[in-house]
Amino acid sequence: MTMSIARITLREIHLPLKETFRISSGATSVRHILLLEMSDVDGHSTWAECTAAERPNYSPETIGTAWLAITEWLAPRVLGHGLEGPEEAYPALRSGVRGHNMAIAAVEMGVWALFAEREAISLAESLGGTREVIATGISLGIEPDPLALVERVRGAVADGYKKIKCKIEPGADVDYIAAVRSALGADVPLMADANSAYTMDDVEHLKRLDELGLIMIEQPLANDDLVRHAQLQKHLRTPICLDESITGLEKAEDMLNLGSGKIINIKPARVAGFAQAVAIHDLCAARGVPVWCGGMLESGIGRAYNVALASLPNFTIPGDLSPSARYWERDIVTPEWTMDEEGRVTVPRDRPGIGIAVDLDRVDDLTVRSHTVTS
Numbered sequence: 001m002t003m004s005i006a007r008i009t010l011r012e013i014h015l016p017l018k019e020t021f022r023i024s025s026g027a028t029s030v031r032h033i034l035l036l037e038m039s040d041v042d043g044h045s046t047w048a049e050c051t052a053a054e055r056p057n058y059s060p061e062t063i064g065t066a067w068l069a070i071t072e073w074l075a076p077r078v079l080g081h082g083l084e085g086p087e088e089a090y091p092a093l094r095s096g097v098r099g100h101n102m103a104i105a106a107v108e109m110g111v112w113a114l115f116a117e118r119e120a121i122s123l124a125e126s127l128g129g130t131r132e133v134i135a136t137g138i139s140l141g142i143e144p145d146p147l148a149l150v151e152r153v154r155g156a157v158a159d160g161y162k163k164i165k166c167k168i169e170p171g172a173d174v175d176y177i178a179a180v181r182s183a184l185g186a187d188v189p190l191m192a193d194a195n196s197a198y199t200m201d202d203v204e205h206l207k208r209l210d211e212l213g214l215i216m217i218e219q220p221l222a223n224d225d226l227v228r229h230a231q232l233q234k235h236l237r238t239p240i241c242l243d244e245s246i247t248g249l250e251k252a253e254d255m256l257n258l259g260s261g262k263i264i265n266i267k268p269a270r271v272a273g274f275a276q277a278v279a280i281h282d283l284c285a286a287r288g289v290p291v292w293c294g295g296m297l298e299s300g301i302g303r304a305y306n307v308a309l310a311s312l313p314n315f316t317i318p319g320d321l322s323p324s325a326r327y328w329e330r331d332i333v334t335p336e337w338t339m340d341e342e343g344r345v346t347v348p349r350d351r352p353g354i355g356i357a358v359d360l361d362r363v364d365d366l367t368v369r370s371h372t373v374t375s
């Protein structure tokens with residue numbers, strides 16, 4: 001049945017992390033999160049999250065640019081227009097708009113959740129997700145010294161995480177990972193994420209990572225590069241996983257055709273939403289390439305979207321889907337996201353839409369600005 005969206009309310013909340021999270025391109029202590037509350041004319045509503053960062057250190061977007069893009073250009077494209085199904089949102093938002101993927105994604109994914117609400121099915125089911133539980137990984141920030149990282153990884157193993165990703169940068173890489181291996185052994189499922197910290201001048205240095213038994217190395221080279229990653233992959237036995245470089249389906253096709261990597265970290269926000277994320281998932285499934293769902297230090301709202309996506313069958317590698325308590329003193333959703341003893345997160349398949357309730361009082365307390373766009 002045709003859906004007409006009546007209003008979209010944007011809010012910026014400031015949510016302090018328990019601990020500063022540092023990657024090669026910058027550190028974050030307080031997440032500035034853009035939330036959308038979307039309602040249709042029939043009285044259904046849902047929440048969505050824009051996972052753009054505070055600064056343009058991961059992608060060119062920030063929540064400031066997303067705020068502008070959504071209020072000025074994107075919200076008017078879906079407000080008041082009849083949508084027959086969620087797959088109509090992506091073309092409506094993309095047409096004539098270059099970039100702004102995370103802004104598009106927030107609205108597009110909200111449309112998917114609104115349709116799921118209307119049909120009283122879970123978001124996972126609406127996407128074709130089949131899994132009930134998803135193996136969970138953790139992403140550990142750059143520590144001041146190797147021993148501090150060893151202790152972090154030791155704790156993560158004890159907590160039951162199924163994949164442990166260590167952020168690296170020049171000066172905090174081979175020695176750090178080698179210290180973890182020698183302290184904790186060959187069985188720890190380890191990987192590294194460079195967030196574009198290296199160039200082809202570092203090939204000989206990066207080859208030393210091949211001795212450390214990593215599951216993969218994520219995004220060693222520039223954020224928009226595919227050609228050099230293909231050259232680098234020829235020098236490395238360790239599979240390259242691309243994150244920043246895969247901004248849409250065509251980039252994923254190019255990666256596979258060029259050999260720029262062997263695994264994709266799919267973040268739905270980075271690829272402008274679920275339509276593209278599912279298309280990349282399907283392409284990789286057809287080509288025998290495994291994928292996993294990455295994170296952007298989302299609140300519990302963004303987590304719901306990632307968990308739904310990760311329930312698709314080719315998400316065979318554990319996702320960066322850590323529980324709420326890993327990030328926040330208190331999340332903005334009830335129940336909070338948890339991880340079981342076997343390091344798995346449960347997909348809320350028995351509840352409609354995003355499957356968790358938003359703690360409105362808490363959101364109100366954290367809100368620093370809000371704005372409503374109507375049809």
Ligand code: OSB
Pocket residue numbers: 023058138139193195243294295296297298320321322
């Ligand atoms: O590269 O995957 C990344 C966080 C911010 C920016 C980029 C990245 C990350 C993470 C965090 O790795 C993963 C998480 O949400 O736990």
Ligand code: MG
Pocket residue numbers: 193195218219243244265294
């Ligand atoms: Mg990454």
